[in-house]
Amino acid sequence: MELQKPRGTRDFLPEEMIKRRYIENKLRKVATHWGYGEIKTPTFEHIELFTLKSGEGILGEIYNFKDKGDREIALRPELTAPVVRMYVEELQRSPKPLKFFYFDNCFRYERPQKGRFREFFQFGVEIIGSARPESDAEVIALAVEMLKSAGVSGDLHVGNLGIVRALLKDIGPEHQGKIMRLVDKKDDLGLEKFLDEINAPDDMRGKLFRLIGLHGENAVHEARELVGDIDAISQFKALLDLLDVYGLEYQVDLGIARGLDYYTGMVFEIYCEGLGAQNQVCGGGSYRLAALFGGEDTPSTGYGIGFDRIMEICEVNPQQPKRIVVVSFEDTRKEAIIIANKLREHVSTYIDVMGRKFKDQISYANTIGASHVVIVGKNELDAGKVALKDMKTGEQVLVTVEEAVERVKS
Structure with missing residues (x-):
């Protein structure tokens, strides 16, 4: 019997590992120079950590099992939830903000395809304790700088879910979540059908489609005309001004939804060519998860870099060790x-x-x-x-x- 590696996993030989460690160390160096400290969380957690955040629907996407104590355990499908759990469990009384970075493997049971694996690697960053535009701007600038250090440049798209949620304030939270997921998938037909099902007001429906279609320089001005001069607009404008100070090139894109209920304000994604349909290499935003895990309500901002996708497109030829x-x-x-x-x-x-x-x-x-x-x-x-x-x-x-x-x- 010839044994093979499980589907969706990979072996990395020495030559490939030299390249991966080279890029990993580039990212680590940038994060360290920006004042972030490295953390590590367990490879497996109690399954509730992920179902609380993402709902029971995630069960079909994760590797879960019962241990010998009959406890439901899951291999981590992502790293944000474990980091917030760690914060709630051990660091709530620490001076704010807390700035962390991490690099680890994650596991998802999904159909393997180009750029997607069942075991994959993620480099991530979190700031915990600040809800200000300065925090959001630093996180975005750090993500761009990390990719730059790896020799990768991409198209940065920045949005704000607070603006979209303001338009949906009269719709129930469960319906809001479904709308956000449809927006995230760019499924306009599905969105129209769902809005019909819940009898959404025509005025709100028209504004929603206009809002999520806004891009470019006038997007903030047009959004203000649709939803009024709300705090989310002011916060977003302050963020964009800071991104200009950082000298970043970006595109305002109010159609970014990230598809997850816990994002509250700023969201961003970075796309690169050469990856086919799976061209997003980085994504994140501001969120509030601590209260969901039994802690005090705490603002946070973070992102994850798809390390395997970076390795597909970065042109790196590190010097072989003598x-x-x-x-x-x-x-x-x-x-x-x-x-x-x-x-x-x-x-x-x-x-x-x-x-x-x-x-x-x-x-x-x-x-x-x-x-x-x-x-x-x-x-x-x-x-x-x-x-x-x-x-x-x-x-x-x-x-x-x-x-x-x-x-x-x-």
Whole structure:
């Protein structure tokens, strides 16, 4: 029986992992420089954490099981809910704002396709404790800067759900949620049908379709004409002014809904070419989840970057780590191990563990692209030295181990 990896999962070989770690570290560096601290939450949580946030409908999309204590457990399908749970459980009395970033794997049971996997990786950021436009603007600017550090530029679309919700204030919360999900899917026909079902007023219906179709420079002015001079408009205008200060290029798009009930105000998405239909690489917004999880009502803003999608489109060719091979003989293997350990303090070092003959050890060094080989022979050891061979030029010199380190490092 030949065992294979489960559908929707991947193996990452060393060459691919070099690229992934390179980009991951780029993102980490930006987040750290902006004053965010790294956190990590459990791979699995109680299933209620996700059904409370997203409803029972999410059960068909997640990996869930009963543990030996008969508790319903789920592999995390996303990371925002675990972060807010952690905040409520451990950090509510901490000085605000709290600024976090995280990088981890998530799991969703869905049909695998280009850019979508059942195990996928997400890099995310959260600010907890601020409802001001400055917080929203910083989060958006940070997302753009992170993508830029990975060599990725995309189209930034910014909206505000507070404006849309103001128009729907006379409709029940359960209907609002359905409307937002239809708006998020750009399903105009489905939206029209649902508005018919709930007997939505014609005036509200007309304004809704005009509002979610607003894009570009005059969108805020036109939105104000549709819903009046409400606080959400003022907040949104203040946010856009700050995005201009950050020097960001963006498009106002009041048709962004994110499809989740817990978003309350600003929402944004970033799209990139080269990914087919699944072209969104980053999305987020302002939300309130803490009260739902038993904490005090707390404003938060965050986003998630689809790391796998970034890896599909970023053109990265990080420098391969320099590696050397210590070559020995039957009577010098123990001394070679000691020398290899010294070299490993400075450079990636291989030593034969297959009992190969001298010629085959040299051949292996060629195969793995070693820059040098360090030959540990009896005569060299008697002289207190090793033979250092440059695999590119073929030049071979007799040097001390310390001299070998300096030559290899240069």
